[in-house]
Amino acid sequence: xxxxxxxxxxxxxxxxxxxxxxxxxxxxxxxxxxxxxxxxxxxxxxxxxxxxxxxxxxxxxxxxxxxxxxxxxxxxxxxxxxxxxxxxxxxxxxxxxxxxxxxxxxxxxxxxxxxxxxxxxxxxxxxxxxxxxxxxxxxxxxxxxxxxxxxxxxxxxxxxxxxxxxxxxxxxxxxxxxxxxxxxxxxxxxxxxxxxxxxxxxxxxxxxxxxxxxxxxxxxxxxxxxxxxxxxxxxxxxxxxxxxxxxxxxxxxxxxxxxxxxxxxxxxxxxxxxxxxxxxxxxxxxxxxxxxxxxxxxxxxxxxxxxxxxxxxxx
Amino acid sequence: xxxxxxxxxxxxxxxxxxxxxxxxxxxxxxxxxxxxxxxxxxxxxxxxxxxxxxxxxxxxxxxxxxxxxxxxxxxxxxxxxxxxxxxxxxxxxxxxxxxxxxxxxxxxxxxxxxxxxxxxxxxxxxxxxxxxxxxxxxxxxxxxxxxxxxxxxxxxxxxxxxxxxxxxxxxxxxxxxxxxxxxxxxxxxxxxxxxxxxxxxxxxxxxxxxxxxxxxxxxxxxxxxxxxxxxxxxxxxxxxxxxxxxxxxxxxxxxxxxxxxxxxxxxxxxxxxxxxxxxxxxxxxxxxxxxxxxxxxxxxxxxxxxxxxxxxxxxxxxxxxxxxxxxxxxxxxxxxxxxxxxxxxxxxxxxxxxxxxxxxxxxxxxxxxxxxxxxxxxxxxxxxxxxxxxxxxxxxxxxxxxxxxxxxxxxxxxxxxxxxxxxxxxxxxxxxxxx
Numbered sequence: 001x002x003x004x005x006x007x008x009x010x011x012x013x014x015x016x017x018x019x020x021x022x023x024x025x026x027x028x029x030x031x032x033x034x035x036x037x038x039x040x041x042x043x044x045x046x047x048x049x050x051x052x053x054x055x056x057x058x059x060x061x062x063x064x065x066x067x068x069x070x071x072x073x074x075x076x077x078x079x080x081x082x083x084x085x086x087x088x089x090x091x092x093x094x095x096x097x098x099x100x101x102x103x104x105x106x107x108x109x110x111x112x113x114x115x116x117x118x119x120x121x122x123x124x125x126x127x128x129x130x131x132x133x134x135x136x137x138x139x140x141x142x143x144x145x146x147x148x149x150x151x152x153x154x155x156x157x158x159x160x161x162x163x164x165x166x167x168x169x170x171x172x173x174x175x176x177x178x179x180x181x182x183x184x185x186x187x188x189x190x191x192x193x194x195x196x197x198x199x200x201x202x203x204x205x206x207x208x209x210x211x212x213x214x215x216x217x218x219x220x221x222x223x224x225x226x227x228x229x230x231x232x233x234x235x236x237x238x239x240x241x242x243x244x245x246x247x248x249x250x251x252x253x254x255x256x257x258x259x260x261x262x263x264x265x266x267x268x269x270x271x272x273x274x275x276x277x278x279x280x281x282x283x284x285x286x287x288x289x290x291x292x293x294x295x296x297x298x299x300x301x302x303x304x305x306x307x308x309x310x311x312x313x314x315x
Numbered sequence: 316x317x318x319x320x321x322x323x324x325x326x327x328x329x330x331x332x333x334x335x336x337x338x339x340x341x342x343x344x345x346x347x348x349x350x351x352x353x354x355x356x357x358x359x360x361x362x363x364x365x366x367x368x369x370x371x372x373x374x375x376x377x378x379x380x381x382x383x384x385x386x387x388x389x390x391x392x393x394x395x396x397x398x399x400x401x402x403x404x405x406x407x408x409x410x411x412x413x414x415x416x417x418x419x420x421x422x423x424x425x426x427x428x429x430x431x432x433x434x435x436x437x438x439x440x441x442x443x444x445x446x447x448x449x450x451x452x453x454x455x456x457x458x459x460x461x462x463x464x465x466x467x468x469x470x471x472x473x474x475x476x477x478x479x480x481x482x483x484x485x486x487x488x489x490x491x492x493x494x495x496x497x498x499x500x501x502x503x504x505x506x507x508x509x510x511x512x513x514x515x516x517x518x519x520x521x522x523x524x525x526x527x528x529x530x531x532x533x534x535x536x537x538x539x540x541x542x543x544x545x546x547x548x549x550x551x552x553x554x555x556x557x558x559x560x561x562x563x564x565x566x567x568x569x570x571x572x573x574x575x576x577x578x579x580x581x582x583x584x585x586x587x588x589x590x591x592x593x594x595x596x597x598x599x600x601x602x603x604x605x606x607x608x609x610x611x612x613x614x615x616x617x618x619x620x621x622x623x624x625x626x627x628x629x630x631x632x633x634x635x636x637x638x639x640x641x642x643x644x645x646x647x648x649x650x651x652x653x654x655x656x657x658x659x660x661x662x663x664x665x666x667x668x669x670x671x672x673x674x675x676x677x678x679x680x681x682x683x684x685x686x687x688x689x690x691x692x693x694x695x696x697x698x699x700x701x702x703x704x705x706x707x708x709x710x711x712x713x714x715x716x717x718x719x720x721x722x723x724x725x726x727x728x729x730x731x732x733x734x735x736x737x738x739x740x741x742x743x744x745x746x747x748x749x750x
Contacts, residue, residue, distance in 0.1 A: 087630055107632035108505075108516040109586030116585065130634070132516030174516060198521070199513030 368400025
């Protein structure tokens with residue numbers, strides 16, 4: 001595996017081996033010395049052409065714990081129209097000798113363009129491309145679910161996950177649908193019909209417009225962020241109505257199954273898609289997702305740059 | 316016996332008969348079984364097919380304004396190479412072809428290039444803004460004698476503006492060539508809306524945004540008894556509406572591009588913007604409907620929508636890239652591949668769809684004539700048994716955005732004649748000075 005562009009490119013065993021590697025690396029991170037020498041002398045560039053402090057910091061921490069040199073290249077709002085082209089940026093990074101580029105970009109397919117071009121030779125990690133995919137987020141979500149609900153197992157067989165909210169514009173949803181179903185979970189998409197893509201029927205997931213009918217049967221409720229600007233694009237009448245049908249509040253949480261968990265990729269709109277009581281409840285694993293994000297991103301860099309994975313129990 | 320300038324020997328005519336075509340000056344002077352008289356040039360064409368020179372009703376020549384992408388000269392050369400003897404230059408240049416001055420300039424540039432007829436298309440509305448009618452009469456009465464009016468690249472979306480345009484052009488025997496795309500339904504759209512766009516996270520361009528405008532416009536055309544042409548039809552639903560309108564007797568014609576006869580939306584999966592085009596590549600289902608409609612005559616013509624763009628407009632992220640692909644040099648090969656080699660159409664039908672009918676729609680009297688005594692000697696000799704490999708570095712266009720790079724395509728244009736002058740000899744376009 002040279003690049004991580006889309007969950008589509010991963011086999012089930014690829015995905016499991018990244019999760020297993022993350023599990024092993026998490027054990028290291030829990031130790032007194034958090035740092036491994038694995039990627040000493042390697043250069044990893046965080047190319048963030050779209051704001052995302054959380055994801056960038058997570059990748060930066062992951063790279064540093066593996067002793068890589070990290071360069072942050074923040075081309076805020078960058079696009080061909082606003083300045084340097086992706087091609088020029090890539091050629092600059094190539095000239096700097098980047099071994100891997102972690103790219104966040106507002107254009108769907110930007111990571112693949114970078115990987116398929118002859119502009120640079122390093123590994124490309126997709127850290128979110130437009131409304132396409134966010135594979136590292138899906139991997140950390142799967143890791144978190146596995147840890148809580150399938151301890152000791154490799155996959156997510158037997159679990160049911162509801163992904164709730166703006167599926168249409170969500171790269172997190174696209175990657176999670178692919179990955180969770182690949183790992184054996186049953187995925188239910190819950191959203192207003194306006195926020196589901198035409199063609200969703202081809203996805204390995206079922207669709208519901210009725211959150212309340214889904215909630216009692218799922219092991220995981222994964223809430224998606226709703227952008228404020230969706231209202232002006234006529235996707236739903238107003239925030240209150242959205243919240244009434246699709247928000248996760250304390251009342252709805254009461255009907256959740258014993259032992260089920262609440263997730264959110266962040267940043268949250270408290271009071272819109274998720275209430276503060278839920279976000280801070282015992283069911284919420286939201287801050288743990290952040291912690292796991294570092295281990296999973298370490299695993300991604302480890303697998304891509306060393307060409308090998310760690311097995312459970314290795315040192 | 317008088318010597319003639321050229322005899323083309325042994326080619327198969329569109330109707331399947333093998334004949335010799337005699338050319339003297341600008342005209343075909345005879346079509347005979349076996350010409351044995353003297354001729355200055357003898358073109359051996361046994362095994363080849365000869366068609367009346369191809370006529371493109373939809374070409375972006377980019378001049379004036381974007382000469383880095385294409386000029387009238389480079390586009391003319393690409394056209395000749397593809398077997399064309401007439402192109403129709405779309406109005407979305409800079410400045411827009413919405414006055415007599417601009418269309419006369421483009422017309423004159425075509426004459427100066429001398430490879431084929433360049434017929435300018437006039438904008439329907441000033442600046443393609445869809446608000447006020449452009450100087451339709453002045454363009455119609457100009458030296459360029461414009462008969463086709465189009466805001467192509469933009470839809471004439473306001474129904475009242477469209478109605479007025481359809482009415483007004485009747486005075487000039489004109490036709491409105493509509494780019495059918497509801498603008499509100501396609502804000503920031505990137506590709507066909509469907510299974511592939513859902514997967515790729517690219518904003519969808521729904522088929523209904525095309526079909527709704529076609530439906531509205533055939534009804535408007537019926538109401539004001541005018542003439543409508545639908546540019547680049549792409550959807551199975553659009554085909555059904557055109558079929559219905561024709562059955563009702565509405566004077567509507569429709570075109571399909573070669574790329575919509577062959578390519579499908581799954582190619583966007585590479586995120587390579589060479590496949591980004593407007594209207595977008597559709598599904599396999601649409602492709603089949605378009606082929607059937609072209610074969611049965613519901614779709615009247617093939618038009619290239621040749622849309623050159625400089626490298627930097629395509630060497631970028633998909634959503635930043637320009638819409639459009641080259642078409643002139645590959646059109647005939649794609650039609651052979653999709654329609655002839657599949658057994659869906661005859662060469663006679665190709666002559667109708669790519670020469671006779673587009674000339675009739677555009678009112679290009681000297682073009683699209685049957686290959687018979689007295690016709691202008693506009694013709695193309697094709698070897699359908701040869702194939703060639705498309706190389707974007709070898710195209711004659713100033714741009715290289717062909718989606719067929721590396722494809723092996725059937726059918727080689729061996730010779731093109733424009734009003735008796737040979738513009739392509741053995742597959743090579745003559746150089747400018749050699750005319």
